[in-house]
Amino acid sequence: MSDFAQTDQNRVRRRPTRGHYDQETIYGIVDAALICHVGFAHEGVPYVIPTLHARRGDEILLHGSSASRLMNHAAAGHPLCITVTHVDGLVLARAVFNHSVNYRSAVLFGRGRLLADEVEKMAALRDFTERLLPGRWDDVRLPTPTEMKATSIVAVAIDSASAKMRSGPPGDDEEDYSRPTWAGVLPLSVQYGPFQPDPRLAGNIPVPDYLRNLTAGDSP
């Protein structure tokens, strides 16, 4: 995998040592998240909408109702910003000023194209589903032509991107370390489960293994 060029758009200005431009780091952050926040501008006003995403190579797949404002805007090829954030912990320092957050974030820029071809669209929907719920596609009713028509899928080619991360203990000023103030990190993580069966579940259908595997390691 290669690096994204540093430009005025993607350069991490504040605390540049926390910035990363390699695809491995950026895509790792993207792939570990269920949702992203998509930004677009309309008549100078910014809009930020949360949505599910999936990565396919150097593209981010977004899907939604064909009637949604976000999908129509994305499909029209206007510039988009796609941001993914994981909050890993609160960093409690001895000085207010040195408090921080441990996090991993990725900010991606690109433009979308609507997948119009039915075969490509179905393949993308399968990729999307299998990324989020590996094994689910073969266990459920697949989309009808009417459902496909009601669904838009947009592939956003990533033109530029960067990641920014912080980890580890607080960094305090040397003279503050002797203070009798507790300092350290309060980690945050995402917990899955327990599974809640649909009240209308037919009979005693157990939770399949492919869903049980979901409960480890992923994060919204």
Add this chain to the structure above:
Amino acid sequence: MSDFAQTDQNRVRRRPTRGHYDQETIYGIVDAALICHVGFAHEGVPYVIPTLHARRGDEILLHGSSASRLMNHAAAGHPLCITVTHVDGLVLARAVFNHSVNYRSAVLFGRGRLLADEVEKMAALRDFTERLLPGRWDDVRLPTPTEMKATSIVAVAIDSASAKMRSGPPGDDEEDYSRPTWAGVLPLSVQYGPFQPDPRLAGNIPVPDYLRNLTAGDSP
């Protein structure tokens, strides 16, 4: 508390029954989150940046380095979109098309003003800290004049906002309920802890009670 007027900007178009415009619902979603995603547009290009936030009445407080692009853009009074999202669960339906996410999201629009007055700025920083870490302010070293100068605080007056939420089991098509496919919800929640003391912690300082209280109920 009152309602935000429904306009072209904040109206929930897709699935309007999931839309809410009352401040109680919207502010509840905002207050339960540690971070938001702030969108701004520069030369037609959208930028979406994650950051901590605090609400003070009908304003959202943002803080950051005086040198940051986001803070400078926010301080200049350009239109902002502030979005807060909680992912509460994966909704596993019997049809691909009916899969969904349980979530609570709030989308706020407004413009920022830089807090220039030192007294107002210190008060806002205190509000900010106490919102995120109640009790912390009195336990830490407060900001020096130099640190205050390096910190910008912007108050964003909320002009327009809406919330969108989904909860509960999947909604499948009637003819799909008899399928032998497991359906239901996989809940997601944020777990705090365990506390990680700074390796340079002076002596045997215990985690204070006000920090222990943090571990219940909040969510990034």
